[in-house]
Amino acid sequence: MTATDIPAESGLKRVLGLPGLTLFGLTYLAPVTVFTTYGAVTGVTGGHLPAAYVIASVVMLFTAVSYGRMVRAFPTAGSAYTYTQQSFGGHVGFMVGWTLMLDYLFLPMINFLLIGIYLHSQVPSVPAQVFVLAALLLSLVFNVLGVDFISRLSTLVMGLAGVLVVVFVALSVHHTLDRGASAPFASFLPGSSGTSAAFSGAAILALSFLGFDAVSTMSEEARNPRRTIPRAIVLTTVLGGLLFIVVSWMGALVHPGATFSDPDSAGLDIMRTLGGSAFASFFVAVYVAGAFGSGVTTQAGVSRILYSMGRDGVLPGRVFGRLHPRLRTPVTATGLVSAVSLVALFISLDNAVVMVNFGALIAFSVVNLSVVKHYLVDQGRRSGRDLLSYGLLPVVGFALTLWLWTSLEGITFEVGLCWMLAGFLYLLFLTRMFSRKPPVMSFSEDTSGAVAAPREASAAGAANTVPHDTPRS
Numbered sequence: 422m423t424a425t426d427i428p429a430e431s432g433l434k435r436v437l438g439l440p441g442l443t444l445f446g447l448t449y450l451a452p453v454t455v456f457t458t459y460g461a462v463t464g465v466t467g468g469h470l471p472a473a474y475v476i477a478s479v480v481m482l483f484t485a486v487s488y489g490r491m492v493r494a495f496p497t498a499g500s501a502y503t504y505t506q507q508s509f510g511g512h513v514g515f516m517v518g519w520t521l522m523l524d525y526l527f528l529p530m531i532n533f534l535l536i537g538i539y540l541h542s543q544v545p546s547v548p549a550q551v552f553v554l555a556a557l558l559l560s561l562v563f564n565v566l567g568v569d570f571i572s573r574l575s576t577l578v579m580g581l582a583g584v585l586v587v588v589f590v591a592l593s594v595h596h597t598l599d600r601g602a603s604a605p606f607a608s609f610l611p612g613s614s615g616t617s618a619a620f621s622g623a624a625i626l627a628l629s630f631l632g633f634d635a636v637s638t639m640s641e642e643a644r645n646p647r648r649t650i651p652r653a654i655v656l657t658t659v660l661g662g663l664l665f666i667v668v669s670w671m672g673a674l675v676h677p678g679a680t681f682s683d684p685d686s687a688g689l690d691i692m693r694t695l696g697g698s699a700f701a702s703f704f705v706a707v708y709v710a711g712a713f714g715s716g717v718t719t720q721a722g723v724s725r726i727l728y729s730m731g732r733d734g735v736l737p738g739r740v741f742g743r744l745h746p747r748l749r750t751p752v753t754a755t756g757l758v759s760a761v762s763l764v765a766l767f768i769s770l771d772n773a774v775v776m777v778n779f780g781a782l783i784a785f786s787v788v789n790l791s792v793v794k795h796y797l798v799d800q801g802r803r804s805g806r807d808l809l810s811y812g813l814l815p816v817v818g819f820a821l822t823l824w825l826w827t828s829l830e831g832i833t834f835e836v837g838l839c840w841m842l843a844g845f846l847y848l849l850f851l852t853r854m855f856s857r858k859p860p861v862m863s864f865s866e867d868t869s870g871a872v873a874a875p876r877e878a879s880a881a882g883a884a885n886t887v888p889h890d891t892p893r894s
């Protein structure tokens with residue numbers, strides 16, 4: 422049996438409802454991830470990190486709504502790759518999926534790298550690489566066991582993170598009231614560098630919001646995905662954005678300015694100020710748990726995209742398009758992600774973060790345009806409500822995303838464009854110099870809601886195949 426012959430009933434298990442999906446997305450975001458780039462972005466913005474988070478949250482909310490529109494049309498595991506493929510054709514879809522893969526492949530690595538950095542800060546006698554490898558192997562085991570196991574892990578991690586955030590905010594408020602703050606909202610206002618610094622910071626922070634995109638990769642493991650996935654995407658973005666803003670604001674009140682003993686572990690400076698070494702140790706424990714939970718969920722998300730692309734035949738189907746016969750998880754794809762994450766053993770945090778944002782902003786831009794193409798152009802919707810929902814809002818999201826693009830650093834473009842070139846060369850090979858169409862997925866569904874097996878496009882325009890029961894809202 423080939424990968425494309427997998428029957429619907431042997432596909433991914435539909436076990437996630439709205440709470441589980443939202444927890445998955447929030448765990449993917451990891452509320453304590455504020456401290457991942459806290460030192461670096463605080464430096465970029467000159468101490469105005471909350472302002473950068475406000476900008477990033479607004480931009481991401483527009484894009485999250487666009488993701489929700491597209492998942493209603495195509496409730497499958499491929500995320501931005503699938504939406505672009507169905508709206509603009511297989512060639513463009515492949516390039517978007519390939520570019521986004523840069524982000525997804527390196528996000529688990531960043532989490533494992535952070536685990537090594539923070540645990541090594543507490544136990545200097547143990548090399549950071551030992552902690553990295555242990556976290557990576559444990560994450561691989563969790564992902565092989567299945568998404569229902571990951572859902573329970575997400576609940577535990579979010580509970581721990583919630584406790585830390587509540588305690589952190591309470592201590593920060595007490596610290597601020599005790600010492601006084603002459604300008605408590607100064608960090609929300611443009612600094613001496615103006616709004617350009619805040620937008621530069623927001624461009625880096627785009628990676629913090631990839632959780633809402635990850636929710637869309639779980640469409641084939643969600644119950645009633647056309648209803649639950651869009652809601653979970655918006656909830657993840659709103660709740661995650663609020664958490665990021667509040668936590669970064671409290672941090673700015675406790676530790677004004679942009680100077681830290683080590684920017685990679687800036688959170689430790691803030692926690693020591695609040696509660697000494699004991700609270701700093703508690704923070705490290707919860708932060709590591711959050712980073713591990715995020716590592717597990719990011720690994721789950723990218724393995725589903727690899728599975729989707731393998732099932733389409735865009736990647737070798739016999740390798741990537743198969744599920745474990747009993748666990749029904751994409752074991753081979755998950756193993757590949759773990760292998761890529763081994764880069765965390767020798768890369769720096771600064772270099773790792775630089776690699777991520779390029780693909781994210783590519784995907785966000787094209788998904789916004791996909792809404793316009795699918796609903797207004799392909800389906801010909803022209804009512805006032807349609808023009809607002811499927812025209813104005815995604816166009817605004819696209820424009821805001823482009824604005825963030827202008828704030829990326831030069832090295833980000835260098836890495837991203839090299840990755841895109843490699844993808845383009847592979848696309849030439851895959852299509853034999855564009856002499857044939859890349860495979861596209863069929864989205865007909867049976868009564869159980871399981872997505873049928875994909876097929877090769879056999880006629881022009883097949884890339885725009887849509888399900889007959891696509892909802893009009």
